[in-house]
Amino acid sequence: MKNSRLSLSGTNIVYLTFIGCALTIYLMLDSANITESSRAYLRLSGRVGMGLFFVSFGASTLHRLFNAGWSHYLIKNRRYYGISTAIVLWSHFLVILSLSVTASEWFRESAPWFILYPGSGVFILVGLMALSSNDYAVKKLGPKTWKTLHLVGGYTALAAFTYEYVLVLYLQPILLPNYEFAVKNSPLGTYALFAVPLLLFYLRFRKS
Numbered sequence: 366m367k368n369s370r371l372s373l374s375g376t377n378i379v380y381l382t383f384i385g386c387a388l389t390i391y392l393m394l395d396s397a398n399i400t401e402s403s404r405a406y407l408r409l410s411g412r413v414g415m416g417l418f419f420v421s422f423g424a425s426t427l428h429r430l431f432n433a434g435w436s437h438y439l440i441k442n443r444r445y446y447g448i449s450t451a452i453v454l455w456s457h458f459l460v461i462l463s464l465s466v467t468a469s470e471w472f473r474e475s476a477p478w479f480i481l482y483p484g485s486g487v488f489i490l491v492g493l494m495a496l497s498s499n500d501y502a503v504k505k506l507g508p509k510t511w512k513t514l515h516l517v518g519g520y521t522a523l524a525a526f527t528y529e530y531v532l533v534l535y536l537q538p539i540l541l542p543n544y545e546f547a548v549k550n551s552p553l554g555t556y557a558l559f560a561v562p563l564l565l566f567y568l569r570f571r572k573s
């Protein structure tokens with residue numbers, strides 16, 4: 366009994382994510398170098414959020430493909446991994462917004478409206494998905510509306526992760542000519558990260 370309470374499942378996943386995020390922000394953000402420390406947190410939260418998103422939005426596909434103990438675990442806990450994804454992505458969003466105060470010049474140059482507005486839309490959708498990840502919301506919205514919200518939100522977030530690396534790899538010289546993405550120091554690492562959302566697209570659209 367005691368063991369199941371300590372296991373990495375159910376609401377424990379959400380609590381752990383929340384505490385992990387708060388602790389990481391506390392340890393990483395450095396007022397002496399707020400821009401670079403915030404950027405480092407944005408890189409970390411973006412990548413961790415993508416990993417959590419992969420296992421939550423990809424759970425049913427992975428289970429269909431592998432039908433193993435670990436994929437069954439993901440199916441059972443995908444709701445909690447989904448909420449954890451939203452917590453991490455909202456911490457990403459809040460740190461971005463905090464930069465508008467703590468590093469306003471950087472923010473003006475590096476977060477133009479054509480990135481900030483669509484990005485904010487994605488965070489709002491992800492937030493709505495998390496808020497409706499409970500039985501009460503499924504009943505209130507009706508299964509059809511609930512499913513539509515989660516499909517539209519899921520694919521929008523998947524497109525946003527894909528876009529992040531399209532921006533890093535191809536669009537940065539046109540859209541953000543003065544910006545340097547740190548991840549570009551490791552081309553192999555960039556392509557490996559880019560492969561994550563592409564793989565999820567592939568798996569979701571794969572027939573069998």
Ligand code: HEM
Pocket residue numbers: 404407408409410411412415454457461475476480481482483484485487488522525526529545546547548558
């Ligand atoms: C509101 C608009 C957004 C802004 C201004 C923004 C800004 C940033 C910044 C400054 C970084 C650090 C990049 C660096 O300096 O090296 C970053 C990283 C990242 N962001 Fe965002 N972001 C936004 C929205 C999003 C959204 C909607 C997603 C996906 C749902 C996302 C996913 C990521 C990922 C995956 C990384 C890590 C990139 C890497 O591997 O280095 N971001 N973001």
